[in-house]
Amino acid sequence: MFCFQCQQTAHNTGCEGSAGVCGKKADTANYQDDLVSALIGLARAVRKKGATEKSDELMLKGLFTTITNVNFYNDTICALIDEVNKEKEAIAPQTDNYDVQTIWDDDEDIRSLKSLILFGLKGMAAYAYHSYALEYTDPEVQAFFYEGMEALGEEHTADELLSLVLKTGDVNYKCMAMLDRANTETYGTPVPTTVPLTIEKGPFIVVSGHDLHDLKLLLEQTKDKGINIYTHSEMLPAHGYPKLKAYPHLKGNFGTAWQSQQFEFHNIPAPILFTTNCLMPVRQSYSDRVFTTSIVSYPEMVHIGEDKDFTPVIEKAIACKGYDREKPLKGINGGSTVTTGFGHGAVLENAGKIVDLVKKGKIRHFFLIGGCDGAAPGRSYYTEFAKKTPMDTIILTLACGKYRLNDLDLGEIEGLPRILDMGQCNDAYSAITVALALAEAFECDVNELPLSMVLSWYEQKAVCILLTLLHLGIKNILLGPTLPAFISPNVLDILVKNYNIMPTSTPDEDLEKLLGPA
Ligand code: FSO
Ligand code: SF4
Incomplete structure (x- = not known):
């Protein structure tokens, strides 16, 4: 087996041998690779002859199945491989699959860029699948799964792959917008x-x-x-x-x-x-x-x-x-309640008040402390960071990383709680919507807002969200607790040069970096 798709990958290089750190056994990892290889075959068939309802569903299910901590059962993975192969044959007989191992063995920059695309597509498949369950689909989003997967099985230059990496972020933005619509139109706009x-x-x-x-x-x-x-x-x-x-x-x-x-x-x-x-x-x-x-x-x-x-x-x-x-029961900081429901609907309802508080100097800065939790000891950084944020700052949270801090009582600013939970990881869409609305209100670029993103990542949904933020040109993101093993030094150079992505260091140093000396 070889797998380096998540943050806890062994030695921050890759899981090999008989099992991964997540407990995925070698045979399961190999079947998951076979499934990805078959999905590239399916994408090739669809790009030749067109998609079917079945191929659309299989592409989403197949990619979602291979996300970290989703499926540990060889029987269901093998059954899915059979279904994918059958559908591929029905669409375009004798289309070859592609051995995904070729990517793992490739030049490290090509491997890095193709991994960003593949892992981004896996994350996006999860969001598209949740939308699909509520009967929301988007032909542009669906078509890109085939385009991206087909490209993984072809030779491309680093520049071509880099533009596909950003396109993955672009399409994922549309996918998250679709899921936001699906959730709010089905269940109503979240309320605090x-x-x-x-x-x-x-x-x-x-x-x-x-x-x-x-x-x-x-x-x-x-x-x-x-x-x-x-x-x-x-x-x-x-x-x-x-x-x-x-x-x-x-x-x-x-x-x-x-x-x-x-x-x-x-x-x-x-x-x-x-x-x-x-x-x-x-x-x-x-x-x-x-x-x-x-x-x-x-x-x-x-x-x-x-x-x-x-x-x-x-x-x-x-x-x-x-x-x-x-x-x-209690939260990790001893609190007995937590809050949620501050999606873009609830936050933007208070947009006038928020803009006013910023103008009056009552709110100095916003931090988006978003992303996934995990077992790495360095993740206590996020709790410490939140505790050390000055009283005139607001913290937006999303995804499961919030459990590091969501039971803290950090007080309010003129009735507005200092911790506002926007929702699940896909509700990064809410954070982006709020950021863009604030940029409009202040007539500035989103990078000029008093807003910093302090992100934690774990699995592949975080990858597609990061690609969306890059596609939108968002700079100065702090990323932790470690940088992805699949980002090669040259690819990291590009991300640093173009977007000034920074690894997290200590809460004190990072706060100084973002706010200036205390
Ligand atoms: Fe967490 Fe797991 Fe939502 Fe992830 S529960 S780690 S990014 O699946 O998707 O935040
Ligand atoms: Fe290792 Fe993560 Fe892959 Fe599991 S999903 S095998 S922990 S890299």
Whole structure:
């Protein structure tokens, strides 16, 4: 096996040998590579003869399957490879697949640029798949999957690949806009919401991952059954959506970010439903309580199929009974509630007030502390950074990295909380929308705003978001906790020269860099 697609890759060079740091075994990694090779074949067939509804679905499912912490089950991966090959043959017989190993063995700059495209496409596939589940599609977004995948199997110069890297960011921006539309038109515009971390007594179900559609179906099926529903990790922003919030049994949030699940789920008296990543290798103390659905699967765990009949999860919740008394859980800084729901709708409703506070000098700076959490010890940087931000600054958060700081009480500025959670990782779209609106209000370039992006990355969705920010010309991004192993020194040079991307250092140094001496 060879895999270096995520932040925790071994020695920050690549996972090799019998298993990756995420627990993905060598055979699974090799099947995932076979799946990507087959998807390049499918892209070639489609580019010759045109797409089908089936090829569109398979491209999204296939790429999503290979994202970190989504699928650990060889049987489902192999079944998908067969389906992809069959569809390719039906579209354009005798189209060859492409061995993705060729990319791993290529010149390091070509490998780096092709990795940026492939990993960006994987992340974008997740967003396109969530939109697709809500029946939102965009032909331009879909067509680019085929264009990008076909290009991976061809020889291109570094310049040609670099322009495809930026095009991936451009198309991902449209994809995130589509998902934003899908979510807000289906579930309403998110509203600021305080979410308890306490678990009430009685049967409950924990829902993890990003798929709001799956959550909604489960809420419907558990209505009036005496079962409470708690979000976990990236599902937390669901509480802000009016049409999900309306379910009285959507009670609160369980636990913190994904990398703490093996500890937090230990002996939990309830089932956990994984709708997407991040699933970690399942420990025995809760293995009879893990259920998967959609693209997620794991050997021996019960999988809820396309009929979305959650009866096995509901029966398990009743059998587990939940806690026999209220369980007051806490965030990592000891807080007992967190807030969410400050998407672009809610923030821009206050745009006039925000602009005014900036003009009066009451708000000096905005920090977007966004991105994914992970196990790396250096990630406490983000908690420290947030604690050290001056009182006249606002922190915008998104994705699961927020659990490092979202239970902190950092106060308010004239009634505006200093921490505003914009949502899941795809809600980077909200942050961009707000930034562009502020740039318009202040009649300046977005890079001249008093706004800094302090990002944390973990898996491939973060890659497509980063490419979108670069495509939009956003400069001076601080990126941590480590730089991606798949960025070669020459490619890094380009990113530094054109965008002044910087690795995070210490909170004090970085704050000084961004705000000037204290
Ligand atoms: Fe986190 Fe996992 Fe949302 Fe990622 S739960 S790490 S970037 O899947 O997608 O933020
Ligand atoms: Fe290693 Fe990350 Fe790949 Fe898992 S997904 S094998 S941890 S690089």
